[in-house]
Structure formats: C-alpha cells, structure tokens
Amino acid sequence: MTTMERPVLPKLIGARVKRREDPRLIRGRATYVDDIKLPGMLHLAFKRSDVAHGRIKRIDTSAAEAMPGVVAVFTGKDLMALPGATRPVGARGTYAAKIGAGLPPMPIGTPFPSPDHYAIAPEVVRYVGEPVAVVAAEDRYVARDAVDAIVVEYEELPAVVDPELAMQGQPTVIHEGFPNNLALPYVPMGTGVDPATGQVDNSAIDRAFAEAEVVISQRMVNHRVAPNAMEPRGVVAHWDAGKEFLTIWSATQNPHILKSMVAAVLGLGEHQVRAIAPEVGGGFGCKINIYGEEYVAAALSRILERPVKWIEDRSEAFMATIHGRDLICYLDIAARRDGRILGVKMKLIADIGAYNMLLTAAIPTLTMLMASGTYDIPAIRCELTEVFTNKTPTDAYRGAGRPEATYFLERGMDMLARELGLDPAEVRRRNFIPKEKFPYTTQTGAVYDSGDYEKALDRVLQLAKWDELIAERDRLRAEGRLVGVGLAFYVEVCGLGPSSSLPTGGWEHASVTVERDGRIRATTGASPHGQGNETTFAQMLADLFGVPIEHITIEHGDTGVVRQGIGTFGSRSQAVGGTALMMAGEKVRKKMAKFAAALMDANEEDLVFENGMIYVKGSPSTGKSFAEVARYAYVPVPLPPGLEPGLSEEAFFEPPNNTYPFGAHICMLEIDRETGEPRLLKFFAVDDCGNVINPLIVEGQVHGGLAQGIGQAMFEEVVYxxxxxxxxxxxxxxxxxxxxDFPWFELDRTVTPTPVNPLGAKGVGEAGTLGSTPAVVNAAVDALSEFGVKHIDMPLRPEKLWRIIHGRGQA
Amino acid sequence: MELAGEHRFRAPRQAVWKALLDPEALREAIPGCEQLERIGEDAYSVTLKVGIAAIKGTYTGTVRIADQQPETSYRMLVTGEGKPGSVEGEAELQLSEDGDGTLVRYRGEVRARGAIARLGSRLLTGAAKLLIGQFFKGMESQLQRRPA
Structure with a gap:
C-alpha cells in the first residue's frame, strides 16, 4: 500500500514560486480591519487640532452630543487621569470613574527621557492633527458629522517649525523640561567616544582632518516623507465584559507588541488581551507604532461595553500617522588626493516632530551606526541632536536611519570623486572594506557579519555596462542634452536582533504542527503585511518535510493563534523568523522520524523525507507515506518508548548579531533643459541579501524599495x-x-551568506530605499555639472532644477 | 498665501469708494454671501457659502475696515471659520483715478488652517482670485445699475 507511484516534488528553496497571498489580494477576498463588522459596533471619529501649537481654552461638545446617533463624546481630560476629568458623559461616566484610573501617557520603546504624550491632548496641542476629542456614534457618517460640530477654542502659541531655530529655543519651547526643544541634546558616536561614559577624545578625528589633503564639506537635508501604506491605519476593539477579555484587531506590523502595550496602558493582564493583525495593506514601518487611537478604541469599548471601530482616512493619515526621515547632516570628509578617506564627521540634527513615539529617538542613532557605509574609514565622529518641533512625530520608515546615512555618505563620495577628478566607482573601490576583513567592526561599533563589496561593484558595473553608459551620456551631452549617471553603494542593518539591541526582545518565535492527515500548520511571530512569508515559509517547510506546498498553511498575526512573537520590521522576517520556523520544523521532523523509524523498524538517522514519503535512504519503494506516519503519531499503538504522542513543536530563535546586506545601484537620468523636469532613463540594482528562498519575492521587495527611494529623491516631500x-x-x-515614472529596473544579485543564522539569509525588505536615493541625486548633480552645481537637496522638483539651469540660484 | 491684483471700474472714484464700503452693495457683490450685518463701527459679521473643491463649505466670520483714507485707501481684515477649517486675511485696497474710471489695486495675505491648508492650499490662490474676480464684477454691475 505504500509502494504506489508518487509524483516527484520539486525543491522549492531558491525557486521562483508565485506568491500564494496574491490571488486573494487581487480578487478582493482578503479581510482587512475595515472588513470586520461586529454586532452593535460603534464607529469612532477623532476631532483633531487645526493649529500647530496651542492651548485648549474651551471645547464645546454639546452640539455633537445632541446629534441623533451619537453615543458619547470624550475629550482628553475625560479619558486621562487628570484633574478636571469629572464631566459625566451621558450615564456612562468618565473613563477614570468607570475603570478606576484614567489612561496614562503612552509608553515608548526607547530609554531616553520623554515628555508625557496622551492619546488625546488634554491641555496643549503640539501638531496639526493631534486628537483633542473622540466621538462614538452608531455609524461612521454620524461620527464624522459630530466631529465637525465640536467647537474648540485655542490660545494659539508660536509654531516651532525650523529645527535649527528650535534648538535655540526659538520661537518658543514646546515641552516643559526640554529646554531649547532638545529631545536629545547631544549624543556622540564613533572614534574616541567611550560608549559607556560618553566621554569624547578628539585626537584621532582631529589628526585625520589635520593630515587631509582634501576636505569635502556639505550641509544636506534628508527631508520628511509620509509612509503612505496603501491601507491606512484602522482598529476594531471588542471588550467582552462577561469574560473581562479584550480582542483588538489592528492594521499593525506587530500584534504581540500591541497586545503587551494595550494591556499595560489599560491596566489589564496580558492574559486578558488578544491582538489580531488581519490582512494588513502595507506598513513600511509606520505600523510598528502603537498609536493613541488603538488605546482609545480599547478604552471606549470597555467604557461603553460595545465593540468600536476606527478607520483612518487618507488625509488623516498624512497628519496622524508617523512621518519618516527629516534629518539635517553637516558632513565633512577628510581624504588624501588618491581618494583614500582618512576621516568622516557627521553632525546630525533630527527634526522628530512633537513627541517621542515607540522608536522615534532611536531611529537617527542608526544613521550614526551606519556612518562608515561600505568603507574602511579609520576615524569617524558622529554627533546627534534630536529636536522637538510642532509637526507630526517621526519614526521608522522603510530603511529607518540607514537610508539617511547612505544618502549623506554616498553624496559625499561623489563630491570627493568630483573634487579629485576620479571615477566615482574607483573612489569607492579604493575605500572598500576588503573581504578578508570580515567580520569587520566599524568605528561606530557595528560588527559587519560578511561582505564582498568589490564583487557587487564589479557586477553592477558589468550589468550597467559602465564604460558604454558613460560614453552614451557624453554622446547625449554633445547633442546638448542634460544627462547624468549616478552610482551609489550601500550597506544596511537587517535581521534585527539580538535582544540586547531591541527593547522588545530580538528573537522570533515559530511553531510547526503536522496534523493527523499529514497536512502542516505553522505559525510565525513575524507578521507579514506584504512580505510574502506565507509563500517563502511554506517553501522551506515543503522542502524540509518533502510535501507539496499546498499542504502547508502559514498562520500569523493573531496572538490567540501565534503563541509568541515580536513582529515584522527591520527586514527580519526571513533571517530571524524564518530561522525560528526551520528550528521548529526540524524538531517536528526529528520526532516524526522517530515514529517512522518505529513503524518501519528502521534507524531514524537513515530516513529521508521526500515526495510525500518517508523512507530509508536508497530504497524509496519501501517507505511509508507522510500521512501514514502522521496518523500513527496521533494514534500511537504501540507508543514507542520515550516518545509523547503528537507532532507539534515550537522554537525561539535569537540571532547572535544583525545581518548587513549590501548592494550597488546605478541610474541614468535626463533633465529637460527647458522645463527642468527630470526623467529616469535607466536603473540598475545589484543587491546582496545572502541566501535567497524565493528570487521572485526578493525582486518584488527590491522593486518596492526602489520605488520609495526614487520617490523620495524625485517627488515626495512633506511640507509645513x-x-x-x-x-x-x-x-x-x-x-x-x-x-x-520608472524605467525598467534591471536587477541582479551577488550572494554572500551571513554566518549569523543557519539559513545564511540577510533580509531585503528595505534595501531598495538605500542605494536608489543617492544614486538618483548623484545622477542629477552629474547631469547639471556644466552649471558648476555641487549639491542639490531633494526632492528634484523641476522648478529647483530649472533655477540651476537658468542661473537663478538654488531654490 | 499672497494675493495681489487690480480691477478697473467704469465709474468715478467717489462712487466706487462708497460702494466698496456699503453693506448693501457688499452683500450683493460678495460671491456666496448669505448674510452681512453691521456689528460695530466699521465691523461686520458675514456668512459665506463657498462651493469650490476642497474649500467648499459655509463660513462665518467678521470683516473689519481700518485705516480709511477717504477715496484713496483702506485696510480690510477678515476672519472666517467653517467645517473645512479657518482663514485669516488682511488686504489693502488703493483707489486711483484712471481716465473716466477708477483703478482699484489690492494686495494682501491669507492664512489658512485645517483642511483648507492641507487639501486646498494649491487651489486656494486660484479660488481666491476667482472669488475676487466675481466680487469686482458684481460691484461693477451694481455701479452700472445705480447712478453715483
């Protein structure tokens, strides 16, 4: 009965398997937060501040409360544990009266000092879009109309907009206890800085600049952008008053962190909260945060004893969801005339907006960490100041701190090449960390796991046909066209862990269960929202167990199903989550081999899992089917000695270090002489993310990253x-x-596996945003070289370029 | 946002000056003006209905006239609030004779907040110019109808 012919299953690791997620997404069969409808559900809408900085003089909610369909209106004072929170709301009372305590200030995930930040501003508003009241109503339309009926009077305070004025306390100070608006006054990193004491010794960096034959100095801005996930944020909260149990659905990247933080803020135990991230339509980092709306929804469900839903609209997202980047850099590079770099200084000023969110303060420190780029730089000094302004808070956005470092350094490399009259590829090559030097510790303390930068550079030069590309540029220029070529290299930190580097813990969790019928259900603490882990993780298990991919389900995003987890950010799903999954899978396979060995009277070490069979190596015809062994494991008669029934195991994986993927991007760009409009002609990217499970998904991730990196360089900008x-x-x-707006992306890869996880995978989710941004700006500066331009701040708006072309100065 | 422009009236300066400060004439000429009432010396409360894209809505506010130099110039201070947000503006109007007509030059600044700023800032200049154009046209036709 076990000898029947079975189809040969292809090995899937490394194969271009189409995403299993896509059919449901494309056909509208996915369930997002807004698709969740519960009986008796109320709808929330937030009244948000129209002023950037002001003291609330008066909030009149009476008209809103009188509207038919409005169940309750809460101001900040009603919800928070503050004096004045005594206004009864209908028969319901205030949150404090109902629960015994008000909502405390929101917790953050960094150890830096931080001003109190309430989910709804009780007294002072500090950015346009900060909530000042919330309405709960029977339907969404009534809720929105009621918000319009709330009248708020502000005593307007001066708006703090320019970070470099803000840090002199001008025009005013936003938070008491943070003089000169300094969220972090001064953090040094690099050569001569003692990380333990913060003591600074300038001798090495000063020597580097004293010995320099050439110094490049430039102020640059890596401007503020909005993440713009296709699905805005949303939350449904359901407090089961009978069981005293909260279920919260949210468009989040990390339901386990949401569970912990909601429990803490609401004064519940973690055993009383289940957090679910259903289908999530992109995050790009902005959905790492736990936002005020999530706490408020949970609290209101508890007060009103009804399920509540809040869905962010697009224009709300622009002001109420975190922004990314917004970093000023004063860069100095000391070098010899042969192009060899002696030292780098980066003075960084981060405009973090009005408050610290979950990781806000930590993001710019990653810029310092990555200041060495792919180069062997003997002396580096970074200095960071973080500044409060009356803007939406910043936090992680695809790349989070590393694109900023790459942009500043790679712009600087181009300036150096131009100054010395050297080929930009050659200047980089002369400074690369040689591959023999890995693991390499940078002057800022990063320990690069593995790398072969020359190989990636050679590959991209070959892919782009560099010499021909330069000749083509020159030919087009001779016709009077403004054409430029830009190159940029990058290295980034991925696979975030170990726990010493993350306040949440730096591990990931997985479980694998072989069911009675031989089908496999696995869970991962990673919470994919576009990364395709349902496909890549199933590919790995399919190969591990020798079963068809259709027999495998990967479950995620539900703390009721996934026992533990951290979440998806920092390009960690494959490197950390994938490894945890393989560890759990291997445990199950080991146990299953014991059952199979007992059933077949064989030695478990000799067994092979292949083509839906488990058999002794060399004799496939004598094996048992995978399903038969699974059945035996659940009805083990007789139970082999020393074995428990069942096939279900879990694993935690904590990596010993981050991973450091790298790559090189080249682009060709033309600027219209008459209109100043830039257009990309060609784009080449070589990325090295270590071993690859699914090249199709890796390419998709690179495409998305390129779109966002190029978007920042050319189009996107949050303006106040x-x-x-x-x-x-x-x-x-x-x-x-x-x-x-994009040309065909020509992609290639080199493969330098990481030693920090057994898969050798490094991560690729953010990589595309790193090299592309400086490559595009480098190309634009090259295109306008005849006008003697040294640097152009992004984005490359036509008007800005037109002014350079027509000699009207830089905008 | 800064606004500047001019309009030539086919009417004598004295008549134009009078009309520009006449609540009755203003109510008729201001596009979408649903109500305009005198609330004090050179101060009026107004209700305006605007039907342009992102700044669509009903606005209530005040208009104050200051620094009157008879038949020559005055400053107008406007505040308004509606569902899409609020606006604050200040403009100076200057009148000069231009042959048999009168040239009115204006220069001012408008500050917006709320959705008007977020969604409408790009449209605001165009919308304001459109409304100002309609206002002058309305004034013009009134001046033609009633003799100075």
Missing amino acids: GPDGQLLTGSFMDYALPRAT
Missing part, C-alpha cells in the same frame, strides 16, 4: 507652512511616484 500648517495633506499635493 511657517505657521506649522501641513500643506501636503492629500495626493494632490504630496507626489507619490507612479509606474510611468
């Missing part, structure tokens, strides 16, 4: 007026790139 008004609150004013 001098009064702190957000001027880019819609897609009419905030330019996202479209498919027609």
Whole structure:
C-alpha cells in the first residue's frame, strides 16, 4: 500500500514560486480591519487640532452630543487621569470613574527621557492633527458629522517649525523640561567616544582632518516623507465584559507588541488581551507604532461595553500617522588626493516632530551606526541632536536611519570623486572594506557579519555596462542634452536582533504542527503585511518535510493563534523568523522520524523525507507515506518508548548579531533643459541579501524599495507652512511616484551568506530605499555639472532644477 | 498665501469708494454671501457659502475696515471659520483715478488652517482670485445699475 507511484516534488528553496497571498489580494477576498463588522459596533471619529501649537481654552461638545446617533463624546481630560476629568458623559461616566484610573501617557520603546504624550491632548496641542476629542456614534457618517460640530477654542502659541531655530529655543519651547526643544541634546558616536561614559577624545578625528589633503564639506537635508501604506491605519476593539477579555484587531506590523502595550496602558493582564493583525495593506514601518487611537478604541469599548471601530482616512493619515526621515547632516570628509578617506564627521540634527513615539529617538542613532557605509574609514565622529518641533512625530520608515546615512555618505563620495577628478566607482573601490576583513567592526561599533563589496561593484558595473553608459551620456551631452549617471553603494542593518539591541526582545518565535492527515500548520511571530512569508515559509517547510506546498498553511498575526512573537520590521522576517520556523520544523521532523523509524523498524538517522514519503535512504519503494506516519503519531499503538504522542513543536530563535546586506545601484537620468523636469532613463540594482528562498519575492521587495527611494529623491516631500500648517495633506499635493515614472529596473544579485543564522539569509525588505536615493541625486548633480552645481537637496522638483539651469540660484 | 491684483471700474472714484464700503452693495457683490450685518463701527459679521473643491463649505466670520483714507485707501481684515477649517486675511485696497474710471489695486495675505491648508492650499490662490474676480464684477454691475 505504500509502494504506489508518487509524483516527484520539486525543491522549492531558491525557486521562483508565485506568491500564494496574491490571488486573494487581487480578487478582493482578503479581510482587512475595515472588513470586520461586529454586532452593535460603534464607529469612532477623532476631532483633531487645526493649529500647530496651542492651548485648549474651551471645547464645546454639546452640539455633537445632541446629534441623533451619537453615543458619547470624550475629550482628553475625560479619558486621562487628570484633574478636571469629572464631566459625566451621558450615564456612562468618565473613563477614570468607570475603570478606576484614567489612561496614562503612552509608553515608548526607547530609554531616553520623554515628555508625557496622551492619546488625546488634554491641555496643549503640539501638531496639526493631534486628537483633542473622540466621538462614538452608531455609524461612521454620524461620527464624522459630530466631529465637525465640536467647537474648540485655542490660545494659539508660536509654531516651532525650523529645527535649527528650535534648538535655540526659538520661537518658543514646546515641552516643559526640554529646554531649547532638545529631545536629545547631544549624543556622540564613533572614534574616541567611550560608549559607556560618553566621554569624547578628539585626537584621532582631529589628526585625520589635520593630515587631509582634501576636505569635502556639505550641509544636506534628508527631508520628511509620509509612509503612505496603501491601507491606512484602522482598529476594531471588542471588550467582552462577561469574560473581562479584550480582542483588538489592528492594521499593525506587530500584534504581540500591541497586545503587551494595550494591556499595560489599560491596566489589564496580558492574559486578558488578544491582538489580531488581519490582512494588513502595507506598513513600511509606520505600523510598528502603537498609536493613541488603538488605546482609545480599547478604552471606549470597555467604557461603553460595545465593540468600536476606527478607520483612518487618507488625509488623516498624512497628519496622524508617523512621518519618516527629516534629518539635517553637516558632513565633512577628510581624504588624501588618491581618494583614500582618512576621516568622516557627521553632525546630525533630527527634526522628530512633537513627541517621542515607540522608536522615534532611536531611529537617527542608526544613521550614526551606519556612518562608515561600505568603507574602511579609520576615524569617524558622529554627533546627534534630536529636536522637538510642532509637526507630526517621526519614526521608522522603510530603511529607518540607514537610508539617511547612505544618502549623506554616498553624496559625499561623489563630491570627493568630483573634487579629485576620479571615477566615482574607483573612489569607492579604493575605500572598500576588503573581504578578508570580515567580520569587520566599524568605528561606530557595528560588527559587519560578511561582505564582498568589490564583487557587487564589479557586477553592477558589468550589468550597467559602465564604460558604454558613460560614453552614451557624453554622446547625449554633445547633442546638448542634460544627462547624468549616478552610482551609489550601500550597506544596511537587517535581521534585527539580538535582544540586547531591541527593547522588545530580538528573537522570533515559530511553531510547526503536522496534523493527523499529514497536512502542516505553522505559525510565525513575524507578521507579514506584504512580505510574502506565507509563500517563502511554506517553501522551506515543503522542502524540509518533502510535501507539496499546498499542504502547508502559514498562520500569523493573531496572538490567540501565534503563541509568541515580536513582529515584522527591520527586514527580519526571513533571517530571524524564518530561522525560528526551520528550528521548529526540524524538531517536528526529528520526532516524526522517530515514529517512522518505529513503524518501519528502521534507524531514524537513515530516513529521508521526500515526495510525500518517508523512507530509508536508497530504497524509496519501501517507505511509508507522510500521512501514514502522521496518523500513527496521533494514534500511537504501540507508543514507542520515550516518545509523547503528537507532532507539534515550537522554537525561539535569537540571532547572535544583525545581518548587513549590501548592494550597488546605478541610474541614468535626463533633465529637460527647458522645463527642468527630470526623467529616469535607466536603473540598475545589484543587491546582496545572502541566501535567497524565493528570487521572485526578493525582486518584488527590491522593486518596492526602489520605488520609495526614487520617490523620495524625485517627488515626495512633506511640507509645513511657517505657521506649522501641513500643506501636503492629500495626493494632490504630496507626489507619490507612479509606474510611468520608472524605467525598467534591471536587477541582479551577488550572494554572500551571513554566518549569523543557519539559513545564511540577510533580509531585503528595505534595501531598495538605500542605494536608489543617492544614486538618483548623484545622477542629477552629474547631469547639471556644466552649471558648476555641487549639491542639490531633494526632492528634484523641476522648478529647483530649472533655477540651476537658468542661473537663478538654488531654490 | 499672497494675493495681489487690480480691477478697473467704469465709474468715478467717489462712487466706487462708497460702494466698496456699503453693506448693501457688499452683500450683493460678495460671491456666496448669505448674510452681512453691521456689528460695530466699521465691523461686520458675514456668512459665506463657498462651493469650490476642497474649500467648499459655509463660513462665518467678521470683516473689519481700518485705516480709511477717504477715496484713496483702506485696510480690510477678515476672519472666517467653517467645517473645512479657518482663514485669516488682511488686504489693502488703493483707489486711483484712471481716465473716466477708477483703478482699484489690492494686495494682501491669507492664512489658512485645517483642511483648507492641507487639501486646498494649491487651489486656494486660484479660488481666491476667482472669488475676487466675481466680487469686482458684481460691484461693477451694481455701479452700472445705480447712478453715483
């Protein structure tokens, strides 16, 4: 009965398997937060501040409360544990009266000092879009109308908009206890800095600049952008008053962190909360945060004893979801005339907006960590100041701190090459960390796991046909066209862990269960929202167990199903989550081999799992089917000695270090002499993310990263007026790139496995945003070289380029 | 946002000056003006209905006239609030004779907040110019109808 012919299953690791997620996404069969409808569910809408900085003089909610369908209106004072929170709301009472305590300030995930930040501002608003009241109503339309009926009077305070004025305390100070608006006054990193004491010895960096034959100095801005996930945020909260149990659905990247933080803020135990991330339509880092709306929804469900839903609209997302980047860099590079770099200084000023969110303060420290790039730089000094302004808070956005470092350094490398009249590829090559030097510890303390930068550079030069590309550029220039070529190299930190580097813990969890019928259900603590882990993780298990991929389900995003987890960010799913999954899978396979060995009277070490069979190596015809062994494990008669029934195991994986993927991007760009409009002609990317499970998915991740990196360079920018008004609150004013803005992306890879996990996988989710941004700006500066331009701050708006071409100065 | 422009009236300066400060004439000429009432010396409360894209809505506010130099110039201070947000503006109007007509030059600044700023800032200049154009046209036709 076990000798029947079985189809040969292809090995799937490394294969271009199409994403199993896509059919349901494309056909509208996925369940997002907004698809969740519970009986008796109320709808929330938030009244948000229209002023950038002001003291709330008066909030009149009476008209809103009188509207039919409105169940309750809460101000910040009603929900928070503050004096004045005594206004009864209908018969329900305040949150404090109902629960015995008000909502405390929101917790953050970094150890730095931070001002109190309430989910709903009780007294002072500090950015346009900060919530000042929330309405719960029977339907979404009534909730929105009621928000419009709330009247708020502010005593307007001066808006703090320019970070470099802000750090002099001008025009005012936003938070008491943070003089000169300094969230972090001064953090040094690099050569001569003692990380334990913070003591600074300048001798090495000063020597590097004293010995320099050439010094490059430039102020650059890596401007503020909005993450713009296709699905805005949303939350449904359901407090079961009978069981005293909260279920919260949220468009989040990390339901386990949400569970812990909601429990802590609401004064519940973690055993009383289940957090679910259903289908999540992209995050790019902005959904790592736990936001005020999530706490408020949970609290209101508890007060009102009804399920509540809040769905963010697009223009709300522009002001209420974290922004990314916004870093000023004063860069100095000391070098010899042969191009060899002696020292680098980066003075960084981060405009973090009005409050610290979950990881806000930590993001710019990653810029310092990565200041060495792919180069063997003997002396580096970074200095970081983080500044509060009256803007939406910043936090992690695809790349989070590393694209900023790459941008500044790679712009600097190009300036150095131009200054010395050297080929930009050659300057980089002369400074690369040689492959023999890995693991390599940078002057800023990063321990690069593995790398072969020359190989990636050679590959991209070959892919782009560098010499021909330069000849083509020169030919087009001779015709009077403004054409430039840009190259940029990058290295980034991925596979975030170990626990010493993350306040949440730096591990990941997985479980694998072989069911009675031989089908496999696995869970992962990674919470994919576009990364395709349902495909890649199933590929790994299919190969491990020798079963068809259709027999495997990967479950995620539900703390009721996935016992433990951290979540998806920092390109860690494959490197950390994938490894945990393999560890759990191997445990199950080992146990299953014991059952099979007992059943077949064989030695478990000799067994092979292949083509839906388990058999002794060399004799496939004598094996048992995978399903038969599974059945035996659940009805083990007789039970082999020393074995428990069942096939279900879990594993935690804690990596010993981060991974450091790298790559090189080249682009060719033309600028219209008459209109200043830039257009990408060619784009080449070579990325090295170590071993690859699914090249199709890796390419998809690179494409998305390139789109966002190029988007920042050319189009996207969050703009505030001098009064702190957000001027880019819609897609009419905030330019996202479209498919027609891109040329065909020509991609290739080199493979340098990491030693820090058994898969050798490094991570690729963010990589595309690193090299592309400086490559594009380098190309634009090259295109305008005839006008003697040294640097152009992003984005490359036509008006800015036109001014350079037509000699009207830089905008 | 800064606004500047001019309009030539086919009417004598004295008549234009009078009309520009006449609540009755203003109510008729201001596009979408549903109500305009005198609330004090050179101060009026107004209700305006605007039907342009992102700044669509009903606005209530005040208009104050200051620094009057008879038949020559005055400053107008406007505040308004509606569902899409609020606006604050200040403009100076200057009148000069231009042959048999009168040239009115204006220069001012408008500050917006709320959705108007976020969604409408790009449209605001165009919308304001449109509304100002309609206002002058309305004034013009009134001046033609009633003799100075």
